[in-house]
Amino acid sequence: MRIRDEKKEEIVRQKALELLVKLGFDGFSMQKLAKAAGVSPATLYIYYKDKEDLILKIGEEVGERMVKATFEGFHQEMDLKTGLWLQWTNRANFHLNHYLETQFYEQLKLTPYKDKLAENITAKFSQEMGGFMKNAVKNGETVRMKPEVFWSVAFAPLYNLIKFHIAGKSMGGAPYQLSEQDMKAAFDIVIKGIKK
Amino acid sequence: MRIRDEKKEEIVRQKALELLVKLGFDGFSMQKLAKAAGVSPATLYIYYKDKEDLILKIGEEVGERMVKATFEGFHQEMDLKTGLWLQWTNRANFHLNHYLETQFYEQLKLTPYKDKLAENITAKFSQEMGGFMKNAVKNGETVRMKPEVFWSVAFAPLYNLIKFHIAGKSMGGAPYQLSEQDMKAAFDIVIKGIKK
DNA sequence: AATATAAATGAATAATCATTTACTTATGAA
DNA sequence: TTCATAAGTAAATGATTATTCATTTATATT
CATH class of the missing domain: 1.10.357.10 (Tetracycline Repressor, domain 2)
Structure with missing residues (x-):
């Protein structure tokens, strides 16, 4: 089976932090994150259940x-x-x-x-x-x-x-x-x- | 000319605070606010230039x-x-x-x-x-x-x-x-x- | 080399978003 | 009473939203 790209996951985390801070929680969106991280929006849903899960996991x-x-x-x-x-x-x-x-x-x-x-x-x-x-x-x-x-x-x-x-x-x-x-x-x- | 309903304006402010706190800045929207305050979304744009203006004015x-x-x-x-x-x-x-x-x-x-x-x-x-x-x-x-x-x-x-x-x-x-x-x-x- | 499987994707979904438009309503001034 | 004007609205705008679907891609195991 195909192996998960840890580097890609790390970029997602980093970009999520950047965007959440720069745009605020209201300016932030999954599509913007996907674009900034250079992945498909659907990929985010492999790493995280949904947006809330993403924010909470990164927060924890x-x-x-x-x-x-x-x-x-x-x-x-x-x-x-x-x-x-x-x-x-x-x-x-x-x-x-x-x-x-x-x-x-x-x-x-x-x-x-x-x-x-x-x-x-x-x-x-x-x-x-x-x-x-x-x-x-x-x-x-x-x-x-x-x-x-x-x-x-x-x-x-x-x-x-x-x-x-x-x-x-x-x-x-x-x-x-x-x-x-x-x-x-x-x-x-x-x-x-x-x-x- | 028709006079502005100050009471209505006050309700908008109050409901905005409630929703912003309860839903967070990301959960908050102009339509939700309009509904909660019992006014038309368009009315909000009489009181405030846009969403940012609303948040800033209330904040100040x-x-x-x-x-x-x-x-x-x-x-x-x-x-x-x-x-x-x-x-x-x-x-x-x-x-x-x-x-x-x-x-x-x-x-x-x-x-x-x-x-x-x-x-x-x-x-x-x-x-x-x-x-x-x-x-x-x-x-x-x-x-x-x-x-x-x-x-x-x-x-x-x-x-x-x-x-x-x-x-x-x-x-x-x-x-x-x-x-x-x-x-x-x-x-x-x-x-x-x-x-x- | 073939197969199985999870990663990854581009394009689509329906819902919701901020904002505007065309219109009606209420009121102070004439 | 009429008129001018701003308040207020219902409905629509196109853009953006979170999420999913159908498909392709890469790799570990056989």
Whole structure:
């Protein structure tokens, strides 16, 4: 039997990301994707059940890569500051090197597709963070708080800086580019707030 | 001459928000909107030049209402903690009372439409925050930092809590509902980090 | 070399899309 | 009461949509 062309599949994924980000979810279509990837529309239905399946599968793949990158070199026994900074740099690097993936995934998580996304991605996050936080409390590095609160004060500032960076502009439409200096400035404030 | 039915226009806006959020930007269409609002598709083209104009105009209106709500009762001479907490509560109340608007606006800001959004909304933000921050530095309440950094450490945690609330679930798919208690817990950490 | 089978396709499907056209309706001004 | 004008509409426009069908192509196994 004929063998599936993995390269072709990869092009489809890449072009799908490009088009979804460039045209938005509404501007995107299967025919445009087929044309951009240089395949027949029917081929897309060999790789994916339908359009929703395509978007969700690509979304889940991106999510998994992001989680993996975030926890590269991380273990729950790290002290608060070290572990947090590792995740900050991991995450920032991923976003800066995977512009399209980030842009796409952030959108996806706000659309109705989010309800159909597999939950193993956030589950992994939750589990790693839970253990890390528990440890930090045990060691007297911080006080007990809900995971949602911890997450929000510990990571949201970084994600927001990345969001500014991705948009290319920030407050008042001013150009903005994320720098390590800004990351460090934000991190100092965050860790100061979290540390007991 | 015949007079425009303001009530009809309002229904269109409301239904547009509902459909855009419920169906996503891709599921949304002018015909669906017309049907949901009980008007002819052609009527939409009296109110708006085209679909893009409709989405942008509604987006700008939402943005303006959000800014106005955020700065209700605010003035730049407030001390850091008071001014920040006022904005937190203002913003949280707006989001909780205007679920659809928030959901829609957050999406809009990530789609390609964002480049065509009028910038007077973020400009107002930028201006108010700039003065507030400058004042806080002058009074020795905090150290000098880029507006983007300040913004990210001071507000991103709240927005993230709101995002959890809107999604209805947070880490690991666990149900989540924003409480004043959580807001206060997060705020304490944030203000501790920012204060000199 | 022949066969079986899944990959891949170009062209078609019916549905839906954004938008326009030709027309009717309501209302303030005359 | 008539008239001018903008609001509002039903129905149609051609383009584009997601998906499928009938067919061809490539390869692993026999």
